Amino acid sequence: VHLEESGGGVVQPGTSVRLSCAASGFSFNNYGMHWVRQAPGKGLEWVAVIWFDGSSKYYAGSVRGRFTISRDNAQNILYLEMNSLRAEDTAVYYCARDNTGLRSYLEYWGQGTLVTVSS
Amino acid sequence: QSVLTQPPSVSAAPGQKVTISCSGTTSNIGSNYVSWYQQLPGTAPKLLIYDNTKRPSGIPDRFSGSRSGTSATLGITGLQTGDEADYYCVTWDLSLSAEVFGGGTKLTVL
Numbered sequence: 280v281h282l283e284e285s286g287g288g289v290v291q292p293g294t295s296v297r298l299s300c301a302a303s304g305f306s307f308n309n310y311g312m313h314w315v316r317q318a319p320g321k322g323l324e325w326v327a328v329i330w331f332d333g334s335s336k337y338y339a340g341s342v343r344g345r346f347t348i349s350r351d352n353a354q355n356i357l358y359l360e361m362n363s364l365r366a367e368d369t370a371v372y373y374c375a376r377d378n379t380g381l382r383s384y385l386e387y388w389g390q391g392t393l394v395t396v397s398s
Numbered sequence: 399q400s401v402l403t404q405p406p407s408v409s410a411a412p413g414q415k416v417t418i419s420c421s422g423t424t425s426n427i428g429s430n431y432v433s434w435y436q437q438l439p440g441t442a443p444k445l446l447i448y449d450n451t452k453r454p455s456g457i458p459d460r461f462s463g464s465r466s467g468t469s470a471t472l473g474i475t476g477l478q479t480g481d482e483a484d485y486y487c488v489t490w491d492l493s494l495s496a497e498v499f500g501g502g503t504k505l506t507v508l
Contacts, residue, residue, distance in 0.1 A: 313497070315443075322400070322502035323435070323443060323486050337495050373442055382490065382497065384433035384448040391442055 280304045280387045282374050287392030294364055300357040300374030300389060308332070308352040311377035313385055314359045316370035326372070327359065331380035342368075364396045401426060402487055402500035409506040414477050418503045420470040420487030426498055430490040432470040434463055437484045437502075446485070447472060477507050 286298040300312070314326040327338045327348040336348050347360040357374050371393050375385040403421040410416040420432065434447040445454050447463035450470065462473045470487055487500040 315499075322484070323437070323499050325488070325497040325499055328497060337497075339496055340494070378448070384431070384445065385435070385443075385488070386445055386448075386454070388442040388444065 280376060282376060282387060282389035284372060284374050284389045284392035287372065287394045289395045289397060290364055291398050292364060292366060292396055295360065295362045296364065296394060298359040298361065298372055298374075298392060298394070300359075302355045302357065302374075302376070305376070307350075307355040309380055311380055311382050312348075312350060312357045313375045313377060313382075314348060314357075315373045315375055315385070315388075316368075317373070317391075318367070318370040321370075324370075328377070328382050329357070330382075335381075337382075361394070364394075366396050368394065369396045370394060400501040401491060401494070401498040402489070404485075404487060404500035404503045406501070407504045407506065409508055410477050411508050412477055412479060415473065415475045416477060416505065417474075418472040418485050418487075418505070420472070420500050422468050422470075422489065422498075424468055425493040426468075426489050426491040427465065427470055428468040429492050432463065432465055432487055432489045434461075434470075434472045435486045435488065437486065439483070443486065474505070479507050481505060482507050 313328045329348045371391040373391045376387045378386045431449045435443040437443040450465040491498045
């Protein structure tokens with residue numbers, strides 16, 4: 280199992296960015312996928328989960344309405360579209376594979392991509 | 399403020415045992431399985447315990463988990479300096495319809 284995040288960088292407040300997570304080594308379309316973030320020097324914060332077929336999505340209250348999780352099962356890629364970015368969204372963003380097609384526990388993690396929201 | 403409550407830090411000597419608590423409510427720990435994650439400095443988190451008590455392959459039996467009511471506990475025996483890390487408990491919260499993390503506990507092996 281390999282998960283590789285990309286798309287991070289320095290972005291201005293109020294703008295948008297899309298993160299990607301390229302998955303390999305397993306049948307991507309069989310598993311739920313999560314995004315989890317970690318602000319500098321802080322703890323882990325769950326962001327969102329999407330079921331194996333994209334039929335259900337759930338979000339943390341802090342990002343609901345601004346972030347959108349999606350997936351391309353043909354390309355084995357997970358996305359996180361982040362809009363109306365704020366300074367408090369600055370964090371390392373990890374993608375993680377669930378143990379099931381829905382949500383159970385976060386079995387495998389990527390190495391993360393850093394998003395810095397700053398003017 | 400995290401939905402799940404963990405002590406900010408714990409410490410013990412090499413070879414000793416330590417426990418890390420995770421306190422929640424009937425809406426989360428009381429209703430769903432708990433998992434635990436280890437995050438070594440500068441690295442991504444790693445699954446340690448799932449379904450309250452189970453260890454993934456490759457995780458030594460020095461690590462154990464338990465759940466009682468609305469609380470869960472991670473135990474680590476035979477402490478090693480390599481166990482110094484941040485530890486997080488996680489579960490699903492029915493009221494929030496969201497995965498919730500504890501605030502994390504920093505383990506220091508003195």
